[in-house]
Amino acid sequence: MTTPVVDQPLEDSHGRRINDLRVSVTDRCNFRCQYCMPAEGLAWMERDEVLTFEEITRLVSLMVSMGIEDVRLTGGEPLVRRDFPDLVAMLKATGVRDLSMTTNGYLLARHAEALVRGGLDRINVSIDSLQRDRFFELTRRDSLEQVLEGLNAIGAYPEIGPVKVNAVAIRGFTEDEVGRFCEFARSTDNQVRFIEFMPLDGDRNWDPSKVLTGNELRELIEASYPLIEKEREPSATARVFAFADGKGEIGFINPVSEPFCADCNRIRLTADGKLRTCLFSLNETDLLTPLRDGADNAEIERMIRVAVAGKELRHHINDIEFVQPERTMSAIGG
Ligand code: SAM
C-alpha cells in the first residue's frame, strides 16, 4: 500500500475541496425502479466500453494520491458486476480512507462475506417500501424478502459500520411508508434516510409536484415521533435527527428543496470512464480513451484537475431553464 502524498489539494475554482469520489462500476441493473430506469431497461454499454477493474484501480489510486479520501462504489447495481468483491479488495489496497458502496441488496446475502473480507468499510442499502406489494410496484421486482435477507446478512458483520437504508421519497407513495420506516429505524441499528426524488429518471416522468420534501416528511414524522436534530458533519448530504426518546435515527437528503451544492465535495466516474463533476453536469471528461491510448499519470492528473476546476457552482433543478441530463441516475452512478 502506498501512502498518498498530496502536493496540491484537489480544489475547484469556487474553493471547494474535493475529497469524495463516486464510481459507477456498471450501468446494468437487476431492478427497474420507476424513479430510475424504464421497465424495458436501457441500451447497456458494450462490455469493452466499461472500465476494467485494473483501469478503475489505476484511476482511483491516482485520485487517492491527489487527495480523494472517500470512495463509494455504485451503479447501476454494483453486485451484478462479476467478481465485484475482487474490485473491493483491489481498491482497498490503494490506501483509500473510506470505501463504501450503495446496493439494492438483492445479491447481498450471497456476497456479504466476500465484501467484508475485501475490506469494505460501509454500505447503504436502498429500500423504498417495507410492504411487499408496494416494493414490487416501485422496483418492478417482487424482491423485498431477498433484500431484507441481504440487509440481515451484512448487518451480522460488526466490521461494517451501521448500515444505512435509503428510500427515495415520492409524493403519493412514500407518505404511507413513513410509519413503518420509523418503527424499522427505531427497532434496528439501521439509520433510514429519505432522499428527495431528483430529475434523473429514465422514464422522464419527474416533475416538481412529485418531490415529497424532507421538511414535509419531517413534519409528518414529528406528528407521532418528536425528533432532535443532530449536528451536521461538514459536506454531509443528510440532515440527521435522533428520535427524542433515544431510540434510533432518521435522516433527510434534500438535494431539491435544500441544495447542498455550496459545500459539495464530490466528483463521479461513470462506468465508461467519464469524469462528471456534478450529478447534473451536461459535460463530461473522457478518461477512458487517454488511459487506453497510453497516457501517463501526469497527463491523466492534469485532465482531472482541469475538469475539477470547472466544477459547476450549483445545480439548476429549481430554475426555469433546467435541462435534465441525458444520462439517468443508473448510468451516472447515483
Ligand atoms: N442500484 C443501487 C441502488 O439502487 O442502491 C445503486 C445505484 S442507485 C442509482 C443509487 C441511489 O440512487 C439509490 O439509493 C437510488 O434509490 C437513488 N436514486 C436513483 N434514482 C433516483 C432519483 N431519480 N432521485 C433520487 N434518488 C435516486
Ligand code: SF4
Ligand atoms: Fe437499479 Fe438502483 Fe436504479 Fe433501482 S435505483 S433501477 S436498483 S440502479
